[in-house]
Every structure is written in structure tokens, then in C-alpha cells.
Amino acid sequence: MKHILVIGAGRSASSLIQYLLHHAGDRKWKITVGDVSLALAEEKIKGHPSSRAIALDIRDVSQREKEIGNSDLVISMLPASMHLEVAEDCVRLRKHLVTASYVSKEIGALNEQAKKAGVVLLNESGLDPGIDHMSAMQVIDRIHEQGGEFISFRSYCGGLVAPENNDNPWGYKFSWNPRNVILAGQGTAQYISEGTYRYIPYNRLFLQTEELRVEGYGMFEAYANRDSLSYRKPYRLENIPTMLRGTLRMPGYCNAWNIFVKLGLTDDFYHIQDSEKLTYRELLEAFLPAGPGTLRDRLIRFMGTDLGEGSISRFDWLEIVNDQIIGLTNASPAMILQQLLEEKWKLQKEDKDMIVMQHQFEYRESKTPNSPVHLITSSLVVKGEDQTYTAMAKTVGLPVAIAAGLILDGKIRTPGVCIPTTKEIYEPVMKELESLGIHFTETHS
Amino acid sequence: MKHILVIGAGRSASSLIQYLLHHAGDRKWKITVGDVSLALAEEKIKGHPSSRAIALDIRDVSQREKEIGNSDLVISMLPASMHLEVAEDCVRLRKHLVTASYVSKEIGALNEQAKKAGVVLLNESGLDPGIDHMSAMQVIDRIHEQGGEFISFRSYCGGLVAPENNDNPWGYKFSWNPRNVILAGQGTAQYISEGTYRYIPYNRLFLQTEELRVEGYGMFEAYANRDSLSYRKPYRLENIPTMLRGTLRMPGYCNAWNIFVKLGLTDDFYHIQDSEKLTYRELLEAFLPAGPGTLRDRLIRFMGTDLGEGSISRFDWLEIVNDQIIGLTNASPAMILQQLLEEKWKLQKEDKDMIVMQHQFEYRESKTPNSPVHLITSSLVVKGEDQTYTAMAKTVGLPVAIAAGLILDGKIRTPGVCIPTTKEIYEPVMKELESLGIHFTETHS
Numbered sequence: 001m002k003h004i005l006v007i008g009a010g011r012s013a014s015s016l017i018q019y020l021l022h023h024a025g026d027r028k029w030k031i032t033v034g035d036v037s038l039a040l041a042e043e044k045i046k047g048h049p050s051s052r053a054i055a056l057d058i059r060d061v062s063q064r065e066k067e068i069g070n071s072d073l074v075i076s077m078l079p080a081s082m083h084l085e086v087a088e089d090c091v092r093l094r095k096h097l098v099t100a101s102y103v104s105k106e107i108g109a110l111n112e113q114a115k116k117a118g119v120v121l122l123n124e125s126g127l128d129p130g131i132d133h134m135s136a137m138q139v140i141d142r143i144h145e146q147g148g149e150f151i152s153f154r155s156y157c158g159g160l161v162a163p164e165n166n167d168n169p170w171g172y173k174f175s176w177n178p179r180n181v182i183l184a185g186q187g188t189a190q191y192i193s194e195g196t197y198r199y200i201p202y203n204r205l206f207l208q209t210e211e212l213r214v215e216g217y218g219m220f221e222a223y224a225n226r227d228s229l230s231y232r233k234p235y236r237l238e239n240i241p242t243m244l245r246g247t248l249r250m251p252g253y254c255n256a257w258n259i260f261v262k263l264g265l266t267d268d269f270y271h272i273q274d275s276e277k278l279t280y281r282e283l284l285e286a287f288l289p290a291g292p293g294t295l296r297d298r299l300i301r302f303m304g305t306d307l308g309e310g311s312i313s314r315f316d317w318l319e320i321v322n323d324q325i326i327g328l329t330n331a332s333p334a335m336i337l338q339q340l341l342e343e344k345w346k347l348q349k350e351d352k353d354m355i356v357m358q359h360q361f362e363y364r365e366s367k368t369p370n371s372p373v374h375l376i377t378s379s380l381v382v383k384g385e386d387q388t389y390t391a392m393a394k395t396v397g398l399p400v401a402i403a404a405g406l407i408l409d410g411k412i413r414t415p416g417v418c419i420p421t422t423k424e425i426y427e428p429v430m431k432e433l434e435s436l437g438i439h440f441t442e443t444h445s
Numbered sequence: 446m447k448h449i450l451v452i453g454a455g456r457s458a459s460s461l462i463q464y465l466l467h468h469a470g471d472r473k474w475k476i477t478v479g480d481v482s483l484a485l486a487e488e489k490i491k492g493h494p495s496s497r498a499i500a501l502d503i504r505d506v507s508q509r510e511k512e513i514g515n516s517d518l519v520i521s522m523l524p525a526s527m528h529l530e531v532a533e534d535c536v537r538l539r540k541h542l543v544t545a546s547y548v549s550k551e552i553g554a555l556n557e558q559a560k561k562a563g564v565v566l567l568n569e570s571g572l573d574p575g576i577d578h579m580s581a582m583q584v585i586d587r588i589h590e591q592g593g594e595f596i597s598f599r600s601y602c603g604g605l606v607a608p609e610n611n612d613n614p615w616g617y618k619f620s621w622n623p624r625n626v627i628l629a630g631q632g633t634a635q636y637i638s639e640g641t642y643r644y645i646p647y648n649r650l651f652l653q654t655e656e657l658r659v660e661g662y663g664m665f666e667a668y669a670n671r672d673s674l675s676y677r678k679p680y681r682l683e684n685i686p687t688m689l690r691g692t693l694r695m696p697g698y699c700n701a702w703n704i705f706v707k708l709g710l711t712d713d714f715y716h717i718q719d720s721e722k723l724t725y726r727e728l729l730e731a732f733l734p735a736g737p738g739t740l741r742d743r744l745i746r747f748m749g750t751d752l753g754e755g756s757i758s759r760f761d762w763l764e765i766v767n768d769q770i771i772g773l774t775n776a777s778p779a780m781i782l783q784q785l786l787e788e789k790w791k792l793q794k795e796d797k798d799m800i801v802m803q804h805q806f807e808y809r810e811s812k813t814p815n816s817p818v819h820l821i822t823s824s825l826v827v828k829g830e831d832q833t834y835t836a837m838a839k840t841v842g843l844p845v846a847i848a849a850g851l852i853l854d855g856k857i858r859t860p861g862v863c864i865p866t867t868k869e870i871y872e873p874v875m876k877e878l879e880s881l882g883i884h885f886t887e888t889h890s
Contacts, residue, residue, distance in 0.1 A: 188709055188714075196731060197719070264646030269633075287646075
């Protein structure tokens with residue numbers, strides 16, 4: 001009997017817990033699901049005999065240590081900032097840990113200790129990061145083994161709404177943390193193109209987009225992720241001349257979103273004076289330069305040549321120029337925008353979300369400069385089943401659950417802090433994902 | 446005999462120390478000037494008999510306590526972030542303190558203790574903050590006493606170069622910390638206009654400028670300071686419908702500066718890859734979207750309608766498109782831009798700097814709605830004498846020195862953490878400044 005402790009029973013843990021429960025019988029697992037909300041944990045286990053739900057507050061040190069101590073492996077679906085204490089307990093108590101979060105400096109620093117303790121601390125095992133690493137490495141390792149050399153790698157991912165439920169001009173609804181969508185891209189995007197480092201500051205990130213086609217799903221657009229450079233090393237692409245990671249949206253979204261960026265409505269580092277008393281119209285007024293004409297006329301003039309086709313009708317659709325009271329105290333512009341959008345971009349009961357990922361590889365057959373160049377496009381589209389088993393929940397949770405099972409089976413065994421870029425991890429995880437309907441389509445040219 | 450300890454003997458302490466030494470004889474002062482550089486401290490006291498220079502490292506707690514303990518009043522010209530320990534010592538050892546820095550939260554929290562200890566902790570007593578507060582309060586208190594009510598208050602200040610030495614198209618040379626000039630305006634400017642709060646994010650701060658005229662010196666332009674709201678209370682203008690504080694530049698500067706803002710070259714929160722090996726041309730290339738044409742053509746296209754008259758010739762004058770190696774390791778874009786500009790905007794040996802300040806008040810004669818409206822414009826222009834006794838050194842240092850003398854004379858005596866917005870402080874300081882040639886010209890209409 002192996003004991004798995006799942007910490008956090010939120011939205012993205014649904015498919016994960018479902019997978020664990022489904023396999024609990026034959027693989028002899030006992031599952032404990034802990035959340036600050038006992039009700040949420042109970043809802044997820046549905047009274048399954050191999051499972052228990054508990055109220056778990058990870059700030060309660062003795063409870064945390066007890067539950068981790070009683071398990072063989074811990075899955076932490078907590079927000080990234082809350083993993084550290086759990087990871088430290090896991091190393092000390094010699095328990096494996098799987099998360100879907102980026103490796104923080106602090107987690108990275110546990111590597112030597114984890115190795116000594118013989119413990120696997122596997123991170124970045126969800127969708128993005130997660131499936132992106134694993135699916136890219138499948139192709140990269142294969143081409144390298146064939147003696148090929150990569151010229152270019154572009155990788156895109158987006159959490160969108162299924163085409164059949166895409167009934168707003170933004171082509172967008174929230175299928176995960178809305179706050180992250182509002183704040184997306186702040187900072188400066190860094191990538192490399194034909195051997196030259198390129199920087200796109202936030203003020204023009206949503207104007208410098210790329211277009212791509214996904215077979216059967218039409219065109220998408222992408223804005224550059226903040227960091228496309230740091231994965232060159234783990235991907236074994238140290239000297240690749242072009243590498244870009246981007247986030248997908250439906251065409252037209254980015255140019256319209258830039259209205260909010262240019263106005264300053266996505267800023268989150270200060271509070272709007274009297275935000276609880278203002279109307280949305282007054283908020284907009286506060287960000288527009290003074291001048292003649294209606295607010296909408298002034299907005300169009302203000303945006304000038306930055307305004308692309310269809311953007312103002314996307315803006316109009318949000319009905320932000322209204323006399324409703326905002327009603328949020330000490331709110332940043334981003335918090336206010338989020339409140340408005342959460343209403344407009346709500347995933348409705350019957351709506352299905354959709355995950356789209358595409359890798360574009362360009363490589364030479366061999367290291368000889370004139371050897372033939374080939375393209376591989378590898379694409380994944382996953383749609384959600386309903387509001388619980390969303391595409392987001394499936395693609396984030398299933399690889400985590402699969403990897404956890406593989407660690408307990410001794411199939412993933414290299415100890416230390418790691419991400420799923422090695423064959424030991426990505427091969428069995430991708431194989432199992434494929435059997436669950438999460439598979440990439442490759443085209444070659 | 447009263448003992449004054451001056452901590453920090455840098456550029457802005459020159460006139461301050463000169464004033465103290467000049468009065469040391471008749472006012473029975475003994476002056477100690479401490480700096481991490483003994484040579485710098487010695488250079489400033491010039492062997493004056495009532496003074497001594499010491500090497501002083503404020504991180505050396507016992508030395509710091511000893512020197513503060515031996516003084517009656519401390520003047521701290523340290524960077525703002527280093528005042529706190531000095532202020533805490535001053536309260537504990539019951540010594541008065543004068544600084545030219547903004548009141549931090551931590552310094553503000555010492556208020557009750559300072560009151561109990563009978564100690565004056567006077568901050569914001571330089572130019573801006575300092576003379577701006579004092580000169581504004583002279584007018585504000587006077588009009589309030591006459592029963593008037595303010596409709597609008599705009600206040601501008603800039604450290605520039607004297608017209609006779611203004612020989613570059615930017616109309617700008619560095620007369621103080623260049624880093625602050627590069628990073629100026631980052632965040633979001635907040636002010637109030639006709640009763641409506643207004644916000645200008647950094648991405649368009651240098652495009653939404655105002656023009657003003659200073660009699661005898663022609664036109665200037667101003668961009669909004671980050672915070673124009675928090676001074677409404679200390680200025681006793683709680684309900685004023687319009688209040689804006691801004692920074693002055695020569696006309697055309699702001700639009701040209703916006704080239705660097707839009708490119709992303711003023712960002713300071715990340716490092717450019719391989720910054721030590723790149724040339725300036727390559728740096729610029731990394732920030733410009735790809736496209737046909739020369740780098741300069743692409744820049745013009747990139748700036749589009751944001752580019753005002755004369756801006757591209759200002760850009761050309763900086764010769765940033767060159768093949769010199771940057772040579773700075775792990776440098777942010779802002780650090781690289783600073784290195785280039787420090788060379789181009791260097792105040793030459795014979796150059797004089799110039800401080801310009803202007804307040805524009807609009808007020809009703811009485812609280813009756815239809816009472817006549819008047820305008821007062823109050824302007825100050827100060828030119829430097831040379832590279833040591835710059836206008837910046839005079840206007841920052843003299844009010845600090847004068848206030849210190851007034852505290853020792855018992856003329857400023859209200860204990861606690863304060864800024865010079867009360868008559869007790871601004872009246873005698875402004876009177877003495879006037880006798881030193883620092884005086885405002887008022888026009889009425």
C-alpha cells in the first residue's frame with residue numbers, strides 16, 4: 001500500500017484526483033486530499049473507499065509534518081509561493097514531491113539535500129510548464145539522436161475557449177486564474193532570433209505579435225513570453241540561433257488588449273483614489289488625456305495608429321463605459337479591470353475550454369552547413385469535458401498524477417530537484433497521456 | 446560653543462558646509478564633516494579653524510554613536526535609504542537632525558519618540574523637496590489669511606544648464622545623480638484636475654507634457670511627478686480641485702526622451718544578455734522590431750506618430766548608433782543608457798547649471814462662489830557659480846544649513862518629525878535665503 005498526499009483541491013486538481021482514484025484499486029494507493037476547505041476536498045474524492053479528505057492548513061506545522069510523514073509521495077497543487085515548506089519537509093522526511101510549478105531559487109537550492117535523501121522533487125510537471133517540456137524534448141532528443149541540428153524552435157501555448165462556445169469578439173473566457181491573465185506579460189520579453197537577442201517591453205508586447213495556424217482550428221496569434229532564454233540549457237539547445245516561447249490568443253485579442261495596457265488599466269502597483277466610489281466611466285476618464293468629444297472618441301484619438309481593426313468593437317463589447325459603481329476599496333487598476341472582465345469573460349455552465357499548444361522546429365539533417373533543412377510542427381488541442389474536468393484541469397493535473405504514479409512504481413527514480421526534460425520522465429508520462437487522449441499531431445515538411 | 450556634525454561631504458554638501466564655516470566664528474559653531482572619503486571631507490573644510498574632517502563610516506556603530514553623541518545637531522546628507530540609523534541615534538541621544546530627504550515611513554514612525562525627547566527631526570529641507578514647500582506655503586498661508594480659497598496649484602522644478610552653456614539640442618546636462626534622471630517618472634503619475642483624479646502611466650508620461658513660461662528665460666516643458674496628491678494635506682489644500690507637481694525640461698526634451706522609454710532603454714529591472722560584448726548599435730537593434738531599412742529608418746517607423754519635431758535630430762546628436770563596445774557586465778538597459786549619456790551630457794568645466802522653479806496659484810478672493818479669481822505666478826531661477834558651488838549645491842544645501850542654524854538658535858523649536866511647511870520654519874529660512882540671492886519673483890493677474 002502506497003500513500004499519496006494531495007495538498008490543494010482547487011480547480012486544477014480535479015482530473016489529477018480523478019486519475020489517482022481511478023487507479024487506486026489496482027495500484028494499491030491510498031489517497032489523502034487536504035485543502036483549507038474540507039468541503040472542497042470531500043467534493044473531489046466523492047467518498048471513494050481508498051481515499052480520505054481532510055482540512056489541511058499548511059501553516060499548521062505539526063499537522064503538515066504529520067500528514068507528510070504518513071505519506072510516501074506528496075503532490076502539491078498549492079500556489080507556487082507556498083511550496084517551499086512542503087518541499088523542505090519532504091526532503092527531511094524522505095518523501096517524494098511532485099508539483100506543476102516553476103522551480104524557484106529556494107526549491108532549486110534543495111537539490112543536493114534531495115539527492116542525499118534519495119528523494120525525487122519533480123516540478124514543472126503540469127501543462128505549461130510541463131507538457132510543453134516533455135513534448136518538446138521528445139522531438140529534440142529524437143532529432144539530436146539522428147544527428148540533426150536545430151536552427152529554430154518556437155513554442156506556443158494558450159488556454160482558450162472551445163470554438164463551439166466562442167461567442168464573444170475577444171475569443172476569450174477565463175479557464176484559470178483571471179488575475180494572471182490581467183497581469184500577463186508585465187516586464188520585458190526576452191528571446192533570441194537568428195543569433196540576436198531581442199527585447200520587447202510590456203508597452204508594446206501586444207503590438208508585436210506573431211500569427212500561426214493550427215490544423216483544423218485556423219489562425220491564432222501569440223505574444224512573446226517573458227523568458228524564452230533560460231530553457232535553452234535544459235532543452236539542450238544552448239547554441240540555437242532562434243528560440244521563442246509565446247502565449248496564444250485568438251486573432252485580434254492582443255491589439256484590443258493593448259488598449260488597456262496603453263491606458264494603464266493593467267497596472268497593479270498602486271491604488272486608485274476613492275476606487276470604491278467611482279464608476280467605470282469615471283475610471284476610464286481618469287486615464288484618458290483631456291480633450292473634446294465623447295469618451296469613446298477620445299479613446300480612439302488617444303490610441304491613434306496603435307488601434308487595429310476590430311479592436312474598438314471588442315472594447316465596446318465589454319461595455320466598460322458605464323455608470324455602475326466599481327465598489328472595490330483600495331483597488332489597483334488591474335483589480336478593477338479584473339472585476340469587470342470576470343463578469344464578461346465567465347465560462348458559462350455549458351461552455352468547454354480548450355488548450356492549444358504548438359511547437360515549430362526547424363533543423364538541419366546534419367551539422368554540415370548545407371545539409372537539408374526540415375520543419376516539424378507538433379500541435380496539441382485538448383477540449384474540456386465540463387466545468388470540472390476542464391481541458392486546463394486535465395492537461396495540468398494528469399501529467400502530475402501520472403508522474404506521481406511512475407515515481408511510486410520506481411520507474412522515475414533519479415533523485416534531486418528536476419523538471420521533466422529527461423527521457424526517464426517524459427517517455428512514460430507522454431505515453432500514458434496519449435492513452436488518455438492527450439496527443440500531439442506532427443507534420444513534417 | 447555648539448557642535449554640528451555633517452555626515453556626507455558630496456556634491457550637494459559644498460554650499461552647505463561653506464555656509465556653516467562662514468558663520469562658525471560669530472555664531473560659535475564647531476563643525477565636524479564626516480565622509481567615507483576623508484579626502485573629500487578635508488577638501489570641503491579647507492582647513493578652517495572651527496572645523497575638523499573625519500573619515501566616517503556610518504555602518505561603524507560605535508564611531509557613529511560617538512560622533513553623534515559629541516554633537517548638538519546632525520546634518521545628514523547621506524542617500525535617503527541611509528538616514529534611519531542616524532535618526533534613531535539622534536532621538537536616543539537627544540540631538541537634532543536636518544536632512545534634505547523625503548520622510549520615509551520608518552523616519553515618520555519616530556515622531557512620538559522625537560517629541561518626547563524634545564528633538565527636532567527636520568526633513569525635506571533642500572530644494573525639491575524643501576524650497577518648493579517653503580515658497581509655496583508663504584503664498585498659501587498668506588492667501589488663506591486674506592480669506593482666499595485656492596482653485597488650482599501647479600508647481601514645477603527642474604535642474605538644468607544655464608542658457609549661456611546650453612549647447613546641445615536636448616538643453617540638458619547632468620547637474621546631479623544621472624541615475625535618477627534615467628529612471629525619472631517610472632511608475633504612474635497621479636494628480637487631480639478640476640476635481641477629477643488623473644493618472645498618467647510611464648508609457649505616455651513624456652508625451653502628455655505641459656508648457657510654461659518663466660519671465661526672462663522663455664518656455665519650458667514639464668512632465669507630471671509621480672505624486673501630486675499627498676502634499677494636499679501638509680499644504681492645507683485638502684479640497685483643492687486642481688493640483689499638479691511637475692519636473693521641468695527644455696522644450697522638445699520630453700518627446701525625444703520618449704524614444705528611449707518606448708524602446709525600453711530606461712528599464713532597470715533585468716540585465717541585457719552579454720552586455721559587456723555588445724556595441725551600442727547592437728543594443729539598439731535588440732530593441733527595434735525587425736524590418737527593412739537602416740536602423741534609423743526603422744526607428745522612425747517604430748516611433749510613428751509619437752515622434753515630435755526635432756526629436757530624431759536630438760537622438761542623432763547622441764550618436765548612439767555606433768560600433769563602440771558597451772563594456773559593462775550584467776548591465777540593465779538603464780545602466781547602459783546612463784553610461785552613454787554621462788559622456789554626452791557632461792557639465793563641462795566652465796559650464797554653469799541652473800535651477801528653475803515655478804508655482805502657479807489660482808484662487809478666489811473669498812469663499813463666495815462668484816468672488817474674483819486671481820493668479821499668482823512665483824518663479825525662482827538660480828545659476829551655479831562653478832562646478833563646486835553649483836545652483837544645485839546652493840539650493841539643496843543652503844536651506845539645510847540655515848535651518849540647522851535656526852534650530853541651534855532656538856528659533857525653530859517644535860520637536861518631532863517635520864517638514865518645512867510651518868511658518869516657524871519657512872519664514873526665517875526664506876528670509877535668509879533671500880539675503881543670499883535665492884528669491885522668488887511674484888507676478889499677479
